[in-house]
Amino acid sequence: MAAPRVTVIAVDGISPFHLSVPSLVWGGETPAGEIEPWPIRVAALRPGTLRTSSDFDIEVRHGLEAVRGADVVVVPWWGDPGCAAPEEMSLALREARDEGAELVGLCLGAFPLADSGVLDGRSATTHWKWAEVFRQRFPLVALEPDELYVDEGSIITGAGATAGIDACLYLLARKEGQHVANRVARRIVTPPHRAGGQAQFIEQPIPERGGDPVAEAMHWAVRNLYAELTIDILAAKAHLSRSSFTRAFRARTGATVAKWVLTQRLAAARELLETTAMPIDAIAATTGFGGSALFRQHFGSTFGATPSQYRSAFRGS
Numbered sequence: 001m002a003a004p005r006v007t008v009i010a011v012d013g014i015s016p017f018h019l020s021v022p023s024l025v026w027g028g029e030t031p032a033g034e035i036e037p038w039p040i041r042v043a044a045l046r047p048g049t050l051r052t053s054s055d056f057d058i059e060v061r062h063g064l065e066a067v068r069g070a071d072v073v074v075v076p077w078w079g080d081p082g083c084a085a086p087e088e089m090s091l092a093l094r095e096a097r098d099e100g101a102e103l104v105g106l107c108l109g110a111f112p113l114a115d116s117g118v119l120d121g122r123s124a125t126t127h128w129k130w131a132e133v134f135r136q137r138f139p140l141v142a143l144e145p146d147e148l149y150v151d152e153g154s155i156i157t158g159a160g161a162t163a164g165i166d167a168c169l170y171l172l173a174r175k176e177g178q179h180v181a182n183r184v185a186r187r188i189v190t191p192p193h194r195a196g197g198q199a200q201f202i203e204q205p206i207p208e209r210g211g212d213p214v215a216e217a218m219h220w221a222v223r224n225l226y227a228e229l230t231i232d233i234l235a236a237k238a239h240l241s242r243s244s245f246t247r248a249f250r251a252r253t254g255a256t257v258a259k260w261v262l263t264q265r266l267a268a269a270r271e272l273l274e275t276t277a278m279p280i281d282a283i284a285a286t287t288g289f290g291g292s293a294l295f296r297q298h299f300g301s302t303f304g305a306t307p308s309q310y311r312s313a314f315r316g317s
Contacts, residue, residue, distance in 0.1 A: 003036040004071035018077035025168035067092045075109035090116035106164035110157040114138040127160030146197040159198040213238040273311040
């Protein structure tokens with residue numbers, strides 16, 4: 001069986017790292033000659049010199065005509081999530097889909113795919129930082145911002161930066177077998193599959209202060225996560241009635257008190273896992289989960305990894 005023909009669409013100002021990911025995973029040295037490297041062409045809106053986000057340019061030999069006949073078309077990056085892709089790029093993506101090519105959008109590369117309409121009625125992911133922009137621009141796409149990659153059959157989208165490697169390894173495993181993907185992962189020194197999703201990497205900001213009684217109560221809660229943190233207790237700290245506090249809290253955060261408290265406790269637990277050697281049971285108690293069983297349950301359902309797995313991945317040496 002012939003190796004899939006791949007076209008990677010590069011745009012002006014592209015990140016060299018994002019551009020290199022498909023070649024790193026699919027086009028490099030293959031394990032024990034089991035498969036051919038996938039032939040990869042880089043295309044731009046027009047052939048010629050293309051700026052990168054680093055201090056060098058690249059020479060691109062192909063225009064969008066290189067999309068025709070490709071088995072896999074990849075958009076590895078996009079410069080401005082608020083700006084729509086040009087219609088000629090959208091047209092090339094739609095034609096590739098209609099001809100049976102598999103489409104891959106990595107990181108912000110999901111935006112041009114959505115601009116073309118090929119993701120309408122489907123699920124997708126992108127970099128967590130731009131999730132709200134994506135939702136606003138593409139209401140017909142079901143965004144799954146916690147996932148490292150989303151498989152919609154003929155379309156795969158990956159989350160930010162190195163999640164592109166995860167998505168490319170996944171497609172390699174689907175086409176060539178997991179054993180091949182495992183060997184390639186060893187060659188490039190990365191796990192063949194990472195536990196957990198993009199939620200592991202999303203920063204949870206502490207609410208701003210400024211004389212607002214609700215914000216003051218929230219700050220008190222963050223400093224006392226080990227304590228019981230009910231609506232009534234926080235309302236009393238804000239000197240508001242239960243109903244007034246609940247309305248004001250939801251207007252400020254868009255969440256219930258219980259959900260917000262859980263988010264803050266998980267954020268504190270992540271920091272302790274990353275920066276200390278504190279035992280799991282002690283972290284559970286310090287952050288208000290009580291027993292470690294409840295802590296593990298909430299941590300696993302939110303991040304897709306156990307506290308120990310998370311610590312192993314994120315704690316500095």
